[in-house]
Amino acid sequence: MSVRVGIIDYGICNLSSVVNAFLHIGCDVKIVSDRKKFAEFTHLVLPGVGSFPKGMENLQKKGLDEAICREAERGKPILGLCLGMQLFAETGEEFGLTNGLGLIQGSVSIINVNQSELRVPHVGWNKVYLNKNSIIAAGIQQSSAFYFIHSYSYSDSEASYVVGVCDYSSKIVSIIEKDNIFGAQFHPEKSQSDGLLLLKNFSNISS
Numbered sequence: 789m790s791v792r793v794g795i796i797d798y799g800i801c802n803l804s805s806v807v808n809a810f811l812h813i814g815c816d817v818k819i820v821s822d823r824k825k826f827a828e829f830t831h832l833v834l835p836g837v838g839s840f841p842k843g844m845e846n847l848q849k850k851g852l853d854e855a856i857c858r859e860a861e862r863g864k865p866i867l868g869l870c871l872g873m874q875l876f877a878e879t880g881e882e883f884g885l886t887n888g889l890g891l892i893q894g895s896v897s898i899i900n901v902n903q904s905e906l907r908v909p910h911v912g913w914n915k916v917y918l919n920k921n922s923i924i925a926a927g928i929q930q931s932s933a934f935y936f937i938h939s940y941s942y943s944d945s946e947a948s949y950v951v952g953v954c955d956y957s958s959k960i961v962s963i964i965e966k967d968n969i970f971g972a973q974f975h976p977e978k979s980q981s982d983g984l985l986l987l988k989n990f991s992n993i994s995s
Contacts, residue, residue, distance in 0.1 A: 790816065790830075791815060791816060791830050791831065791991050791992075792816045792817075792818070792828065792829045792830050792831070793810050793815050793816065793817040793818075793829060793830070793831045793832075793833060793991060794817075794818060794819075794820040794825070794826065794828070794829030794831070794832050794833070795807055795810070795817060795818070795819050795820065795833050795835065796820060796821070796832060796833065796834050796835070796852060796856070796872075797819045797820065797821040798821070798834075798836075798843070798846040798847050798850065798852055799846050800835075800836045800837065800838050800842065800843050800846055800871065801835055801836050801837045801838070801871075803819055803835060805975075805977045805978065806833065806835050806869065806977045807819065808977070809976065809977035809983070809984060809987055810833075810987060810991070812984060813984055813987055813988045813991065815987075815991050820832075821850065821852075823850065823851050823852050823854075823855035826855050826856075826858075826859050827859075829864075830864070830865075830995065831864070831865045831866075831867070831990065831991060831993070832856070832859060832864060832865075832866045832867070833866075833867045833868075833869065833872070833990075834856065834866065834867070834868045834869070834872035834873075834875065834876075835868075835869040835870065835871075835872050836868075836869065836870055836871030836872040836874075836875065837870060837871055837937075838871060839871075839882050839883060840871070840874060840875065840880030840881075840882040840883075840886055840888070840896060840940065841880070841882060841883050841884070841886045843871050843872075843874075843875050844875060844880075844886055844887070844888060844889075847875070847889075853889055856889060856891075857889060857890070857891065860891055860968065860969060862995075863967075863968050863995045864968060864995050865968050865970065865990065865993040865994075865995055866891075866968060866969055866970070867924070867970045867971065867972070867987075867990050868969075868970070868971040868972070869971070869972055869975065869976065869977075870937070870938060870972075870973060870974070870975055871938075872971070873964065873971030873972060873973055874888070874896045874938075874940060874941075874942070874973075875888050875889055876888065876889050876890075876891040876892040876964075876969060876971060877889075877890075877891075877892050877893075877894055877895055877896045877942065878890050878892070878893060878894060878895060879895045879896070880895065880896040880897075880940065881895060881896065881897045881898065881940070882896070882898075882939075882940055891966075891969050892942075892949055892964060892966055892969060892971075893947065893949075894942055894943060894944050894947055895942075895943050896940050896941065896942055896943065897940060897941070897943045898939060898940055899938075899939060899940065899941055899956065899957075899958075899960065900957065900958055901956070901957040901958075902957055902958070904957040906956060906957050908939045909937060909938055909939040910936050910937070910938055910939070910956050910960065911936065911937045912935070912936065912937075913933045913934065913935055913936075914933060914934065914936050914954040914955070914956060914960075914974075915931040915932065915933050915954060915955070916931070916932060916933070916934055916952045916953070916954050916962045916963065916974070917930060917931055917952065917953055917954065917955075918930055918951060918952045918963070919950065919951060919952065919953060920951050921951070922951040922952065922963060922965060923965060923970070923989060923993060924963065924965065924970050924972075924986050924989045924990050924993075925951065925952060925963055925986060925989070926989050927985055927989070928982050928985055928986065929982075932982045933979075933982075934954075934962070934972075934974035934975070934976065934979040934982065934983060935974055935975050935978040935979045935983075936954070936962075936973065936974045936975070937975070938973060941960045941961050941973060942961035942964070942973075944961075945958070945959035945960070945961050947961075948966075949964045949965060949966040949969075950963070950964055951963050951964065951965050960973065961973060962974060968993075968995065970990060970993075972986060
């Protein structure tokens with residue numbers, strides 16, 4: 789079966805840059821908003837910007853939350869980008885506690901910059917340090933820079949699914965991998981050649 793990438797549209801972000809990035813690396817890619825069509829794709833991508841509660845609300849309205857979990861159980865490779873990666877968590881703490889998709893253990897909480905001069909949101913280029921072998925970061929050099937824009941992150945940077953972190957007053961979870969579930973807190977579609985390589989690596993994963 790040839791690779792077909794479905795970009796999930798749940799009304800939370802502009803999808804054109806993500807679509808264009810996959811087109812650039814030669815993928816057959818389509819936007820999908822109908823949960824019944826998820827089975828037509830070999831790979832699914834959940835992008836997103838904005839708040840955790842709004843993201844979950846939009847997924848639930850269309851029944852996309854249950855559909856994503858079903859595809860995950862079937863072993864389909866699924867990639868979350870920025871908010872999309874955060875929604876894989878069990879809970880998010882933004883504007884109160886909200887249940888996530890529960891595909892990844894743990895919670896998403898506000899970035900703690902302590903007494904440093906850094907500010908939230910974390911915006912701009914930052915180096916990512918790989919702390920173990922990574923499937924989607926294969927071929928990417930240690931401390932390569934990616935483009936971030938977020939205020940919340942996974943709370944446990946030492947969790948077994950964390951394969952990459954960046955430094956922003958504390959360790960910020962930047963890349964996750966657990967079985968067929970993958971995530972990037974940064975925007976690979978805005979991160980030039982290394983970002984495109986990460987997307988290419990994802991598209992090469994077989995279910």
